[in-house]
Every structure is written in structure tokens, then in C-alpha cells.
Amino acid sequence: MAERAAEKAYYRFLVLFFNCLLTFGSYFCFDIPSVLQEQFQGNLSCPNGTHYNGTGHNGTTECVEGLGMTPEEYNLLYAIYAWTNALVVIVAGFLIDKLGNRFGVFVFSFLTVLGSSVFALGSHFRGTPYLLPLMLTGRLLFGSGNGSLTIVQNRITAIWFKGKELALAFGLTLSFSRLGSVLNFFFTQQFESRFGIQWTLWGGTLLCVLGFVSAVTVSVLDKVGMKQLGLDGVIQQESKKVRVQDVRQLPLRYWLLVLTIMFFYNGVFPFVADASKFIQDKYPGYSQREAAYIAGAVYDSSLILSAAIGILIDYVGLRGLFAVGCAVLTLPAFALLAFTFVPPLVSTIWLGITYSFAAASMWPSIPLVVPQATLGTAMGLATSVQMIGIGLSNVIVGKILGTKSSELKIPLWRWQNMMVFMLANTIACIIVAVSLNIIDKKEGGTLNRSTKRSPTEQVAGQPADTASLLNDVDDERSIN
Numbered sequence: 001m002a003e004r005a006a007e008k009a010y011y012r013f014l015v016l017f018f019n020c021l022l023t024f025g026s027y028f029c030f031d032i033p034s035v036l037q038e039q040f041q042g043n044l045s046c047p048n049g050t051h052y053n054g055t056g057h058n059g060t061t062e063c064v065e066g067l068g069m070t071p072e073e074y075n076l077l078y079a080i081y082a083w084t085n086a087l088v089v090i091v092a093g094f095l096i097d098k099l100g101n102r103f104g105v106f107v108f109s110f111l112t113v114l115g116s117s118v119f120a121l122g123s124h125f126r127g128t129p130y131l132l133p134l135m136l137t138g139r140l141l142f143g144s145g146n147g148s149l150t151i152v153q154n155r156i157t158a159i160w161f162k163g164k165e166l167a168l169a170f171g172l173t174l175s176f177s178r179l180g181s182v183l184n185f186f187f188t189q190q191f192e193s194r195f196g197i198q199w200t201l202w203g204g205t206l207l208c209v210l211g212f213v214s215a216v217t218v219s220v221l222d223k224v225g226m227k228q229l230g231l232d233g234v235i236q237q238e239s240k241k242v243r244v245q246d247v248r249q250l251p252l253r254y255w256l257l258v259l260t261i262m263f264f265y266n267g268v269f270p271f272v273a274d275a276s277k278f279i280q281d282k283y284p285g286y287s288q289r290e291a292a293y294i295a296g297a298v299y300d301s302s303l304i305l306s307a308a309i310g311i312l313i314d315y316v317g318l319r320g321l322f323a324v325g326c327a328v329l330t331l332p333a334f335a336l337l338a339f340t341f342v343p344p345l346v347s348t349i350w351l352g353i354t355y356s357f358a359a360a361s362m363w364p365s366i367p368l369v370v371p372q373a374t375l376g377t378a379m380g381l382a383t384s385v386q387m388i389g390i391g392l393s394n395v396i397v398g399k400i401l402g403t404k405s406s407e408l409k410i411p412l413w414r415w416q417n418m419m420v421f422m423l424a425n426t427i428a429c430i431i432v433a434v435s436l437n438i439i440d441k442k443e444g445g446t447l448n449r450s451t452k453r454s455p456t457e458q459v460a461g462q463p464a465d466t467a468s469l470l471n472d473v474d475d476e477r478s479i480n
Contacts, residue, residue, distance in 0.1 A: 012160045015221045016169055019156050020176030021214035022105065025207030026112045026146040028180035029119075032204055033077050035188040035292045037277045039197050040074050042066020066197070067126045071410070075398030078273050081139045082391030085147030086384045092148035093380015096155060102219040104152035104376075109215035111145025113208045120201035147387060149211075151379040156222060158367040158375055170364040171310025174356075178303040180207070185296025189289045250378060253369045253443065256436040258382045260323055261362050262389040263429035267330065267422040268355050270393040272298055274401070278337075278415050279344050294345050301352025302359070309360040319368075320437040320447040322361035326354040327429040334426060338419030365447050396421060 033040050042064035096104040119138025125131045153173060161169040184204075192200040275295035280286050286294070313319060333350040336342045363382075370378040400418045401410050440447045 011221075011225060015160055015218060015225060016157065016172060018214045018218040018221060019153055020173050022109060022149055022153050022211050022218065023146065023173075023177045024180040024214075025204070025209070025211045026116075026142070026149065026180070027177040028184045028207050029112075029116050029142065029204035030081070030146065031181055031184050031272065032188055032201065033074065034273050034276055034295065035185055036066075036192055036197060036200070037074065037274070038064045038280075038288055039066035039192065040069050040077075041071060043068060067123065067131060069132070071401045072398045073132060075273070075394045075401075077135065077139050078270070079391045079394040079398070080136050081143035081146075082387040082389075082394060084140045084143035085387035086391060088144045089147045089151060089380040089383040089387065090377075091380070093151050093376040093378070093383075096148075096152055096376035096380070097374060101152055101156050101159075101222055104148065104155075105215040105219055108145045108149040108152060109208075109212045111141055112149060113145075113205065113212050115139065115142025115145055116201070116205040116208045120198065120205050123198045123201050143387075147383050148380075149215075151376060151383055154363065154366075154379050155376050156218065160225075165311075165314055166367070167313040167360055167364045168307060168310040171306040171308075171360050174359050175303050175306040178299045178306065181299040182296055182303050185292050185299065189292050250374070250381075251369055251443075253436060253439055253447070254366065254378060254382075256432055256439060257362065257365055257369065257447075258385045259432045260327075260429055260436055261358075261382060262386045263425050263432060264323075264327055264330070264358050264362070265386050266389045266393045266425040267334065267429070268298070268351065269390050270397045271334075271351070271418075271422055273394065274397060274418070275344075275348070277410070278418075281410050282412055282415055283341065283344055294348055297345055297348040298352040298355060301349050302356045305353060305356040306360060309356050310364075313360050313364070317447075317449045319361040319365045320433070320440050322357050323365075324430060324433040324437060326357040326361070327426055327433055330354045330426050330429075331423060334419050334422045338416050338423065368446050393421070393425070 043066065092104070092108065115138050117138070118141060119135055122131055122134030122138055125134060154170070157169045157173055158166070188200060191203065195203075272295060275298075276288065276291040279291040279294055280288065313322065330351065333347045333354065336347045336350075337344065366378055366382060367375055397418055400421065401414050436447070
């Protein structure tokens with residue numbers, strides 16, 4: 001019947017489809033600076049015209065016309081995004097728990113549109129004192145929206161798929177987001193060479209508008225679905241109980257999981273931000289476009305593998321062990337980049353595979369260790385800690401790579417020091433992930449248990465955390 005459509009599997013996957021589109025455009029926008037790093041750090045003018053192949057095959061540096069940023073200013077674009085997330089997502093997660101998903105998707109998707117617009121506007125002021133403040137303001141607003149939007153996205157996914165295909169749903173969400181990143185690495189440089197940096201940034205803004213339209217759509221579907229299932233009132237009642245003090249009740253496993261996520265992402269995201277330029281500086285013969293393709297292979301792998309890995313983890317569990325394993329296997333990827341001249345595509349594909357396992361095992365573990373009512377707050381805190389780490393890493397990388405000049409060539413010893421820093425973060429991730437598994441085993445082994453068990457086993461094993469929200473409501477109806 002129409003009024004019971006929300007109980008059908010197709011309905012929750014329809015919600016998932018539009019939920020996935022929420023961040024497609026914003027993920028495209030996020031890494032535009034990475035693809036166009038030469039243009040962001042290029043000279044304000046070139047005596048012999050503009051050249052888009054930054055480093056010639058003979059080892060000489062060609063002039064690239066661009067925005068004239070220094071390496072430190074460029075990395076600040078990523079750092080301020082991360083720091084803004086770190087501050088905003090804590091409040092955002094709490095507000096989402098109190099005011100609901102529909103409030104969150106509307107406000108935060110609008111902020112991504114506003115932020116990307118201000119960022120694009122700033123590019124029109126190159127050579128003036130207004131360039132950097134405008135672009136930083138744009139990234140600040142964009143970061144306020146995108147990080148918080150990811151929390152809402154994860155919360156919607158967790159509510160509709162808890163006790164069902166949870167890791168698969170998280171994997172598909174990641175795949176759609178990474179599709180935006182992949183398309184950015186494939187097409188942005190070509191688009192910029194034809195239309196210029198300003199129109200390229202405005203094109204990214206248009207994709208954020210697509211996310212805003214998806215936000216309106218998913219809000220309608222969520223409202224209709226919750227009403228059909230009779231869950232609207234239940235969720236509102238739970239939201240009224242959420243208090244700031246609840247943060248103190250989050251378990252040790254949660255905090256270890258958060259640190260595991262932070263240290264792993266400290267290696268991946270700052271590397272991707274500078275990967276295109278690193279490849280051109282270290283490995284001879286790569287054009288800017290080829291380097292962008294190779295750097296984007298991190299996200300290509302994630303796009304292809306995330307859904308399949310999600311299905312695997314739903315059936316076998318072992319989230320904690322996967323977290324340790326993917327961190328251990330990330331070490332060789334950074335080691336190859338730091339100490340050898342093995343083609344960089346090997347390392348970026350390798351890193352993409354371990355990143356896919358990390359994302360599919362770490363983030364879906366959060367709903368398993370915190371109460372449903374505080375999920376938004378927990379996701380917000382996790383994202384905040386993650387972004388604090390990434391922001392500090394971006395600044396440290398900027399210092400390592402040098403801050404005095406916008407010249408395109410950076411000495412290889414500086415790049416090697418950056419890779420050693422990535423290795424250090426990965427080793428820290430391994431240590432924390434091992435501790436997480438030890439604590440989890442003492443407390444029942446929730447993280448390494450499969451979610452594809454019978455409902456009876458789920459409720460017996462973890463009544464407050466892993467039982468389906470729908471089953472909870474059915475039980476409440478039977479009692480009444």
C-alpha cells in the first residue's frame with residue numbers, strides 16, 4: 001500500500017540515493033585547489049604568455065600564470081577548511097540531534113553553496129589584497145557547511161539502515177562523494193585550460209547547487225517516510241532528551257575510534273592536497289593533467305571498491321581488525337613515495353584501496369558504540385577531532401614544503417620529509433587501533449561482530465546500540 005511504501009527496501013534506497021547526492025558537488029569543489037595547485041601558486045603575470053605545463057620535461061621550470069599564492073597560503077586554504085569543521089561540527093552535531101535531519105540538510109547545504117560562491121568570487125581579485133581574505137572566507141563558509149552536511153548524511157544513513165545493510169549504505173555514500181572527487185581530478189584541469197580558473201570555480205559552485213536540490217528532496221522523503229513508519233514522534237521525543245552533558249558518557253571505545261580515524265586521515269587528505277605537485281616535482285615527464293589523474297587514483301579506487309567492501313564488512317564484521325590491517329598496509333604506500341622512484345600510480349592506487357577499507361570499517365563503527373539519540377553529537381565530535389588533526393597536518397606540511405616563494409619547484413628532500421610525516425601519522429593510527437581492539441574485546445567484541453545476524457542475536461548482544469530503530473518501535477507498540 002502507498003501509505004506503507006516507506007517499509008519497502010526500495011524506499012530506503014531511494015532516500016540513500018538523494019542522500020548520496022548531498023555531498024557530490026561539495027566533494028568536487030573541495031579538491032579543486034589540489035588539481036589547480038600550479039594555477040593557485042602561479043605567477044600573477046608571465047613575460048611570454050601563459051604556460052600550463054608547469055615543469056618542462058628537461059627539468060626547467062616554466063612560467064604559469066595564476067593567483068600568486070605562496071605554498072603556505074595555498075595549504076592555508078585546506079587548513080582553514082579543516083579548522084572551521086573542527087569548531088562548527090561539534091555544535092552542528094548537537095543541533096542536528098536536537099532539531100532533526102531536515103534542519104541540518106537545508107542549512108548546511110546552503111552554506112556550501114554560499115561558501116563556494118565567495119571562494120569563486122575571490123579569484124576575480126587576483127593581485128589585490130582582497131584575494132586571500134575572500135578565498136579564506138569562502139573556504140570557511142564552505143567548511144562550515146560541508147563537514148556538518150556529512151554528519152547529517154551519516155545520521156540519515158544510520159537511521160534508515162541500522163541493523164540492515166549499514167556498511168553497504170556507508171560505502172555507497174562514500175562512493176558517490178568520491179565520484180565527485182574523481183570527476184574533479186579528471187576534468188577540472190581541462191576545463192580550466194579552456195575557460196580559466198574563475199569559470200572553473202563557478203562551475204564547482206553550480207554542482208553545490210545540485211546538492212542543495214538533493215537536500216530539499218531527501219528532506220521530503222525523510223519526513224514522509226518517518227511519518228508512514230510512525231517514527232517521527234519517537235525521534236522527536238528522543239531528541240528532547242539530548243543534553244550537552246551526554247558527551248561525558250561516550251565510551252572509551254568511541255574515543256579510541258575517533259583517534260584512529262584522525263591519524264589515518266591525517267595521512268591521506270594532506271597528501272592528496274599536494275599530490276599532483278609532488279608527482280610533477282619528483283617524477284620526470286608528467287604533465288599537470290597526468291599528475292592530477294595519478295593523484296586522483298586514490299579516489300578512483302575508493303569509488304570502485306567502497307560498496308563491495310561495505311557488503312563484505314556487513315557480512316564478516318571484523319571492523320576493528322580491518323582498521324588495524326588497513327593502517328599497517330598503508331605504510332608501504334608512503335614508504336614507496338618517500339624513498340623510491342617506483343611509479344607513483346602504484347602508491348596512489350594502493351593508498352586508495354587501504355583508504356576504502358578504512359572508511360568502510362571506521363565510520364560505520366560509530367553507530368555501534370553510541371546511543372541512537374546522541375549519534376549526531378558523536379559524529380560531530382568525531383569529525384571535529386578529525387578536522388583538527390587534518391588542519392594541523394596541512395599547516396605542518398605547508399611549513400615542511402617552504403613558505404617563502406611561489407616558485408613551482410620544491411626540493412625533493414622537503415617532499416621526503418612530508419612523506420615521513422605521513423608515515424608517523426600512520427604508525428600512530430596503528431597503535432591506537434590495536435588499543436581499540438583490545439578494549440573492544442574486553443567489552444564484548446561489538447566492532448568485530450557481523451551486523452548480518454538474526455534480530456534476536458542483535459538485540460541480545462546489544463539492545464541499546466545495534467538493534468534496528470524499526471524493531472524498537474515495533475516492540476514499543478506491542479507493549480502498548
